[in-house]
Amino acid sequence: MMSKKVLVVDDDPDVRSFVLTVLDENRYIPLVAQDGVEGFEMIEKDPPDLVILDVLMPRGSGIRLYHKMKTSDKYKRIPIIMFTGIALKSFLKSQKVLDEFKGMEVPEPEIYLEKPVDPEELAAAVKKQIG
Amino acid sequence: MTASRILIVDDEELIVKLLARSLKSDGYETLSAYSGQQGLEVFKSESPDIVITDIKMPGMDGLELLQKIKEIDPEKEVIIVTGHGDIDSTITALQYGASDFINKPVRDEALAIALERAKTKITLRKKLKDYTTNLEIKIAEATEEIRRKSDFQKLLIRSSHDAIVAFNNEWKVVIYNPEAVRIFGEAAKDVRNKMTIYELYTPKIAKVFKSQFRNEKDRKMLPWKENMIKTKDGRQIPVRYTSDTLIENGQFMGTVNFFQDLTEIKRLEKELVQSERMAAVGQTVSGLAHYVKNILVGLKGGSYVVDIGIQKNDTEKLKTGWETIKKNIKRAADLTQDLLTYSKQREPEIETCSPNGIVDELIELLKDFAFSKSIRLTKELDADIGEILADPKTIHHSLLNIINNAIDACIEDENVSKQHEVAVKTYMDGGNMICFEVRDNGCGMDDNTRKQLFTPMFSSKGGKGTGLGLLVTGKLIEEHKGSIDIETIPGKGSTFRIKLPYETAKALDIN
Numbered sequence: 020m021m022s023k024k025v026l027v028v029d030d031d032p033d034v035r036s037f038v039l040t041v042l043d044e045n046r047y048i049p050l051v052a053q054d055g056v057e058g059f060e061m062i063e064k065d066p067p068d069l070v071i072l073d074v075l076m077p078r079g080s081g082i083r084l085y086h087k088m089k090t091s092d093k094y095k096r097i098p099i100i101m102f103t104g105i106a107l108k109s110f111l112k113s114q115k116v117l118d119e120f121k122g123m124e125v126p127e128p129e130i131y132l133e134k135p136v137d138p139e140e141l142a143a144a145v146k147k148q149i150g
Numbered sequence: 151m152t153a154s155r156i157l158i159v160d161d162e163e164l165i166v167k168l169l170a171r172s173l174k175s176d177g178y179e180t181l182s183a184y185s186g187q188q189g190l191e192v193f194k195s196e197s198p199d200i201v202i203t204d205i206k207m208p209g210m211d212g213l214e215l216l217q218k219i220k221e222i223d224p225e226k227e228v229i230i231v232t233g234h235g236d237i238d239s240t241i242t243a244l245q246y247g248a249s250d251f252i253n254k255p256v257r258d259e260a261l262a263i264a265l266e267r268a269k270t271k272i273t274l275r276k277k278l279k280d281y282t283t284n285l286e287i288k289i290a291e292a293t294e295e296i297r298r299k300s301d302f303q304k305l306l307i308r309s310s311h312d313a314i315v316a317f318n319n320e321w322k323v324v325i326y327n328p329e330a331v332r333i334f335g336e337a338a339k340d341v342r343n344k345m346t347i348y349e350l351y352t353p354k355i356a357k358v359f360k361s362q363f364r365n366e367k368d369r370k371m372l373p374w375k376e377n378m379i380k381t382k383d384g385r386q387i388p389v390r391y392t393s394d395t396l397i398e399n400g401q402f403m404g405t406v407n408f409f410q411d412l413t414e415i416k417r418l419e420k421e422l423v424q425s426e427r428m429a430a431v432g433q434t435v436s437g438l439a440h441y442v443k444n445i446l447v448g449l450k451g452g453s454y455v456v457d458i459g460i461q462k463n464d465t466e467k468l469k470t471g472w473e474t475i476k477k478n479i480k481r482a483a484d485l486t487q488d489l490l491t492y493s494k495q496r497e498p499e500i501e502t503c504s505p506n507g508i509v510d511e512l513i514e515l516l517k518d519f520a521f522s523k524s525i526r527l528t529k530e531l532d533a534d535i536g537e538i539l540a541d542p543k544t545i546h547h548s549l550l551n552i553i554n555n556a557i558d559a560c561i562e563d564e565n566v567s568k569q570h571e572v573a574v575k576t577y578m579d580g581g582n583m584i585c586f587e588v589r590d591n592g593c594g595m596d597d598n599t600r601k602q603l604f605t606p607m608f609s610s611k612g613g614k615g616t617g618l619g620l621l622v623t624g625k626l627i628e629e630h631k632g633s634i635d636i637e638t639i640p641g642k643g644s645t646f647r648i649k650l651p652y653e654t655a656k657a658l659d660i661n
Contacts, residue, residue, distance in 0.1 A: 033474040037451025040458050040467065056566065077562040104444055135447040138454050 023149050024065070026050045028058035028084065029073040029102070034134070038071055038102070041138045047145065055079025059087060062094060068149045074103035074110055082113050089125035098148040101128045102136070154269060157181040157196065159189035159203040159215065160231070165256070169202065172258060178265075186210025190218050193226075200227045200268050202261075204254075205239050213243055220247045225275055227268035231256060313389075313409035319402050321347040321360070333389065333409055335382030352380065359393050359405055376412065388412040437609065437617045441485065448478035488618040491547075491625070498541035498630045505538060505584055506531040508545050509574055516553060525560045526571040527553075535576055535584060538652040544630045545586070545650070548623045549574070552588045552646045555619065559592030559644060583649050591643035600638055 025047045027038045035051050042049040050067060052058035056079040062070070070088070074081040081103065088094045101110065111127065118124050130144045156178050160166045163184060170180040181196050183189035187210050189203060201219060205212035216228050230243040230251040240251050249271060250264040307314050307325060313333045316325035326341045334341075334350060347356045355377060362372060372393040378386045389409045396403040455471030458464065513529050520527040553572060560570035568591060575587040595603075595610070602608040604624050609615030627634050632650035 031448075033448040033451050033477065036455055036470045036474060040455045040471075044458060056564075077558075079564065104440065104447070135443065135450045137450075 022046055022048045023068040024048045024050055025069045025071060025145060025149075026052060026058065026061055026067040027071045028052045028055065028076070028081065029071075030054055030076040031073070034073065034102075037138075038141065041141050042145070044138070045142045045145065055081060055084040058084050062088070062097070066094065066097065069098050069100065069145060071100045071102050071145075074101060074105045082110070082117060085128065086114070086117050086121070086123075086125055090121075090123050098129045100130045100132060100144055100148065102132045102134065102141075104134045106133065107131045154199040154265075154272070155179045155181065155196065156265075157183060157189065157192055157198040157201045157203075159183045159186065159201065159207070159212070161185055161204065161207045165204075169256060169261070172261070173265075176262070186212065186215040189215050193219055194222065197223075198226075199272060200229065200265065202229045202231060204231045205236065205243065206233065213239065213246060216243060216246050216248055225272075227271060229264050229268060311410075313411075314406065315350065315409070316396070316404060316406040317347055317359075318404040323347075323350060324404065325406070329411075330409070333379060333381065333387055333411055335385075355379075355391070359407055362393060362395055362405060379409070388416050433608075441616045442482075445478045445481050445485070448474055448481070452478065485616055485618070488616060488622050491622050492618060496626075496629055498544055498626075500539050500541055502537050503540060503542035503545070505535055505540070505545060505576055505586070506533075508542060509549065509576060509586070512546070512549055512553060513574065515550075516557065520557055520572065523557065523561055524570065525557055526569065527557075528571065528573045530573065530575045532577045535578060538584065540584070540650055540652045541626075541630055544626045544632075548626055548634075548648055549586055549588070551619045551623045552648070556588050556590035556592065556644070556646070559590050559594070561592075563591075563593040563641075565641070579649055582651050582653070584652050586648045586650075587645060588647075589643065589645040594640040594642050594644055595638045596640050600636065603636070 025042050027035055027042070027049060028051075029035050029038070030053050035053075039049045039051065050061060050065070052061050054076045058070070058072070059079070061067075072081045072085060081101065085099060085101070088097060088099065103110070110131070114125065114127075129148060132141065132144060156173055158166050158169050158173075158180055159182075160169075161184055166182050166184065170182060173180050181192050181198055183192045186203075186207050189201070190210065192198075193201060201215075203212045203215055210218075212230055216230065219226055219228055224247065227249040228247070230240065230248045231254055232240050232243075232251055233254050243251060249268050252260045252264050307327050310327055310329060313330035314325055314327045315323060315330050318324050322343060323341050323345050324343065326338050328338075330341075331338055336345070336350065341350060347360065350356075351359070358372070358375070374390050374392045376388065376390045379389050380386055388411075390412055391407060391409045393405055393407045395405050452471045452474030455467055455474065457471075459467030459469075459471055509529055509531060513527055517527050553574060556572040560572065563570065570591060572588065572590045575589070577585050577587070579585040599610050603620050605617075605621075609617035624634060627648060627650065630650050632648060634649075635647050636644060637647075638644035
């Protein structure tokens with residue numbers, strides 16, 4: 020079976036190295052981006068099987084990248100794990116504001132993980148989405 | 151006026167009939183009597199407007215009849231008919247109040263003139279009477295209106311939520327309403343018309359009211375003031391009060407004072423401050439928890455990477471994980487240091503130092519990181535600034551914080567086409583101030599962010615900021631008697647300027 024590609028978008032190098040290690044340990048191919056803008060460029064260049072996305076980042080927040088993907092016919096089927104220090108309630112609230120602003124409705128994220136997360140928990144979430 | 155009724159009195163029947171015929175043809179209604187006695191009876195029963203009577207009659211003569219009629223109703227007109235040469239009787243008749251006299255034989259013209267005169271008098275009298283009656287009604291109405299108004303005003307004063315106290319021009323209390331009773335505690339009967347301004351008020355408040363203007367020209371309401379009032383039973387009541395001078399026709403009539411009890415408002419204010427403080431504490435704690443959680447994320451992630459490194463004997467992984475752990479230990483240490491610095495008063499430790507040297511050191515420390523983010527870090531130092539007396543720790547900590555913020559503002563900026571730059575500058579400002587300027591062309595701040603910069607635990611960096619950096623910086627600068635000012639434009643960048651007072655090291659050497 021071919022290994023699946025997982026894109027990690029997070030501006031915190033500590034989080035990146037942690038997620039990368041978890042993915043590597045679980046035999047996925049990790050890809051990294053430091054912010055939302057870079058993340059979208061990478062998705063366009065080489066669409067991954069899953070995106071692990073931070074919410075608060077400089078240059079194109081996770082909220083915006085999430086919105087962009089879920090409203091794009093091309094990328095909306097790529098599952099997303101939100102991986103963040105922000106409580107789900109706050110995320111949904113800002114998501115709703117963005118929906119109203121853009122006049123669109125996007126579905127809630129497939130999985131929402133609040134940091135800190137155990138490596139096993141993260142690995143299980145990834146597995147649940149893409150096997 | 152309607153046709154007058156005329157009573158004709160004469161003992162000569164023929165004359166009565168002739169006169170009656172003549173008057174009837176002129177449109178008058180006539181009554182007849184043939185003696186003074188009969189005339190009086192007819193007068194009493196019929197109450198004619200005008201009486202024409204002969205003077206000389208057997209029994210009750212004309213003069214007596216005239217007197218009796220005038221006794222009954224002085225407003226009735228009586229015309230006397232006299233014979234030739236009877237001047238004395240005529241004069242007496244006029245003295246008794248006859249309205250006119252005509253001579254015998256009665257000529258129609260003379261009679262007509264006399265009657266006209268009598269009628270005019272009646273009309274005038276009636277008008278006067280109507281007028282007087284009207285006036286009486288009007289006065290009654292006006293009196294009633296004034297009474298009503300005064301009752302209403304009394305009621306207003308009684309039921310006012312303000313305490314109202316008025317003094318006359320001798321400074322004696324004339325108005326003292328129930329709310330005033332409540333505030334001052336003195337019963338109305340002991341105050342009204344008894345106490346003077348000095349007996350009711352504290353000397354301080356009495357002085358404020360007494361010193362008010364005394365003429366119309368500079369008359370205005372006293373602006374509301376606040377003070378404490380001591381009630382009769384010794385309680386302190388916070389009040390706000392004002393006063394107005396009563397002036398009538400340019401004359402000082404007295405003064406009226408209004409008091410509002412602020413007890414409830416003060417209590418609510420206190421509650422509000424308390425709840426705001428609690429909210430601030432909540433925000434602080436939650437901000438702190440958020441930041442600590444982030445450190446924990448780093449430590450947990452790092453230790454996992456270290457574990458894997460040990461398992462696999464992977465030195466690279468070990469290094470990465472260990473770096474992460476060390477970095478987060480430092481974050482925890484810095485946070486603790488910031489919290490301590492913020493929570494306790496610290497005296498600046500003044501010593502000889504070189505501000506330009508500190509800037510050089512900081513640029514050296516940060517330039518690699520800035521370079522990795524494609525940010526140009528430049529400096530422009532005033533060579534005239536040599537060694538000065540100041541607290542180098544304050545300078546170091548503040549500048550490090552602000553330059554770091556400037557770099558973050560460049561990283562945060564969405565405009566990636568910009569060549570980002572952070573420029574640090576030092577210069578003298580006047581004789582005893584040194585100025586550090588940190589200018590960036592990063593994302594800038596909106597009004598809301600700008601306003602909250604010095605709010606504890608407020609961070610525009612999500613979980614990556616403690617919300618303590620600028621707060622501590624601000625505190626250090628304040629303790630150093632310096633100032634910090636900020637200019638910022640969203641999307642264009644920010645400039646932070648720190649000014650610190652100093653003395654030159656040379657001055658110290660001389661001393």
